Amino acid sequence: MELLRVDRVVKRFGGLIAVNDVSLSLEKGERLGLIGPNGAGKTTLFNLISGYYKPDRGKIIFKGKDITGRKPYEISRLGIGRTFQIVKPLPNLTTLENVAVGSLLKHPDVDEAMRRASEILRTVGLYDKRNMKAASLNLPEKKRLELARSLAIEPDLLLLDEVVAGLNPSEVDEFLKLLKEINESGIAILMVEHVMRAVMNISERIIVMDYGVKIAEGTPDEVASNPRVIEAYLGREEL
Ligand SMILES: Nc1ncnc2c1ncn2[C@@H]1O[C@H](COP(=O)(O)OP(=O)(O)OP(=O)(O)O)[C@@H](O)[C@H]1O
Ligand SMILES: [Mg+2]
Numbered sequence: 001m002e003l004l005r006v007d008r009v010v011k012r013f014g015g016l017i018a019v020n021d022v023s024l025s026l027e028k029g030e031r032l033g034l035i036g037p038n039g040a041g042k043t044t045l046f047n048l049i050s051g052y053y054k055p056d057r058g059k060i061i062f063k064g065k066d067i068t069g070r071k072p073y074e075i076s077r078l079g080i081g082r083t084f085q086i087v088k089p090l091p092n093l094t095t096l097e098n099v100a101v102g103s104l105l106k107h108p109d110v111d112e113a114m115r116r117a118s119e120i121l122r123t124v125g126l127y128d129k130r131n132m133k134a135a136s137l138n139l140p141e142k143k144r145l146e147l148a149r150s151l152a153i154e155p156d157l158l159l160l161d162e163v164v165a166g167l168n169p170s171e172v173d174e175f176l177k178l179l180k181e182i183n184e185s186g187i188a189i190l191m192v193e194h195v196m197r198a199v200m201n202i203s204e205r206i207i208v209m210d211y212g213v214k215i216a217e218g219t220p221d222e223v224a225s226n227p228r229v230i231e232a233y234l235g236r237e238e239l
Contacts, residue, residue, distance in 0.1 A: 001028045003027060006025075006059075008058040009048055011048055011056055026188055030189075030204060031183055034193075034207050041209050041212040042209055046161055051069075055068060063079065081155030083160050087146045089134035095131070095145055102152025120152055124144045124148045140175075143163055162193055
């Protein structure tokens with residue numbers, strides 16, 4: 001069953017077309033990767049799907065509803081959670097409070113929101129850090145907190161923007177294991193990632209963007225051997 005459909009979406013910034021006529025479809029529970037060189041338009045596409053930007057053209061359909069141009073809080077309430085490329089927890093709140101802020105969207109009762117937030121912290125392995133200020137967490141912990149916050153709205157789809165960037169190889173492996181567990185609980189994942197090993201490992205299917213345009217789509221093996229994809233990455237630092 002189709003969960004998300006992006007239909008010929010365009011986003012301009014002045015003269016620059018950051019996302020140029022991009023379409024994609026994602027099935028319920030699917031793991032889809034989105035890759036492309038710096039500036040390809042990946043984060044902009046996330047901002048369009050999650051309502052931070054309005055597309056200049058095109059449509060975004062989630063669970064059969066047209067969500068084009070809706071506000072971020074409405075879209076998260078409908079079931080799209082996201083992480084930010086630059087992690088931004090509320091530094092003076094505790095780890096638990098950071099997650100509970102999201103849980104309150106679904107559970108206005110504070111005790112219930114706290115209970116839900118605690119469960120999510122157990123899932124992501126941060127329960128022991130629940131009373132620490134978010135600012136005092138190290139990078140892998142902050143990444144887990146960012147994930148926990150996106151889970152707090154009880155999403156059917158997670159948009160993950162470079163969640164393993166900056167982690168060492170064993171931290172990446174642990175994070176991927178966690179993402180697979182989350183996916184097995186029925187949550188679809190759309191993942192933007194420069195760490196190729198991670199995105200190749202997690203994705204059932206991959207979409208490649210370059211200069212705002214979708215240039216390839218297929219299995220990890222298919223896109224890795226696609227001449228257009230290799231060309232787009234040639235001489236650039238990511239590969
Ligand atoms: N708010 C904005 N105003 C003007 N230009 C923007 C804005 N956001 C993004 N851009 C431009 O749009 C293009 C796409 O940027 P975007 O951040 O979506 O790329 P990306 O694929 O996420 O890159 P990276 O891999 O470096 O994160 C870039 O040229 C960028 O400079
Ligand atoms: Mg980006």
